[in-house]
Amino acid sequence: MLLNVSYSDKKITKKIDVEVGKPFPLKExxxxxxxxxxxxxxxxxSMEIRNLLILDNNADNCNxxxxxxxxxxxxxxxxxxxxxxxxxxxxxxxxGNLAVYSIYRDNYFIKVEADTKAVQKFFRKLxxxxxxxxxxxxxxx
Numbered sequence: 001m002l003l004n005v006s007y008s009d010k011k012i013t014k015k016i017d018v019e020v021g022k023p024f025p026l027k028e029x030x031x032x033x034x035x036x037x038x039x040x041x042x043x044x045x046s047m048e049i050r051n052l053l054i055l056d057n058n059a060d061n062c063n064x065x066x067x068x069x070x071x072x073x074x075x076x077x078x079x080x081x082x083x084x085x086x087x088x089x090x091x092x093x094x095x096g097n098l099a100v101y102s103i104y105r106d107n108y109f110i111k112v113e114a115d116t117k118a119v120q121k122f123f124r125k126l127x128x129x130x131x132x133x134x135x136x137x138x139x140x141x
Contacts, residue, residue, distance in 0.1 A: 001015075001019070001084075001085050002048060002049070002082060002083075002084050002085075002108060003015070003016070003082065003083050003085060004080055004081070004082055005074070005081050005082065005083045006079070006080045006081045015085075016072070016083070016085055019069070019070060019085050019087055020067040020068070020069045020070030020071065020072060020085055020086070020087055021067045021068035021069035021070065022067075022068070023035075023065075023067060024066070024067070024068065032066075032125070032129075033125070035065060035066040035067075036063060036064070036065050036066070037063050037064040037065075037119065037122045037123075038063075038116065038118045038119055038122065039061050039062075039063060040061060040062050040063060040064065040112040040113065040114075040119065041059070041060070041061055041112060041113040042060035042061065042062055042075065042110055042111070042112055043100055043111045043112060043113055044109075044110075044111040045060075045109065045110045045111070046107060046108045046109045046110070048108065049075075049082075049084070049108060049109075049110060052075075052077040052082060053075070053077055055077050055078050056077055056078050058076075060075070061075065061076075062074060062075035062110060062112065063075075064103075064122070064126070066125075066126060066129060068133075069087055069088060070085065070086050070087035070088050070090075070091065071086050071088075071091060071103075071126065072084070072085055072086075073086065073103060073110055075110075084103075084105065084108055084110065086103070086105040088130050088133070088134065089134075090105045090106060091103070091104070091105060091130065092104040092105070093123065093126070093127065095114075095123075096111070099113055099114045099115045100112070100113060100114065101114045101119075101123055
């Protein structure tokens with residue numbers, strides 16, 4: 001779900017916490033080596049997100065925050081902050097071209113440039129965490 005998170009609203013915060021869980025405690029963040037991505041350059045996006053990004057002439061950047069049950073992809077347009085909330089069971093991550101990762105949730109997607117080792121290391125950490133904490137599939141039993 002795509003939300004405007006510019007203003008502190010308890011209803012939106014509760015909606016986010018239900019979907020992807022509350023933020024990790026500080027001790028857990030240290031143990032994981034951080035839960036946020038470096039600044040990611042947006043290469044391509046779905047129509048709804050693209051329509052928000054073209055409203056201003058700034059560089060299209062985003063970041064990804066890991067949560068216990070999903071991720072939050074945050075970006076800015078004009079003076080507003082937006083978040084794409086993606087629970088792990090709806091998250092699909094592709095590594096397409098040489099240095100491009102595609103993040104999908106239903107009909108939303110964002111393609112980001114992964115041209116540094118730090119970005120690739122973050123996506124590796126994200127995929128490992130998703131795999132370790134995914135519910136057991138019926139085929140695995």
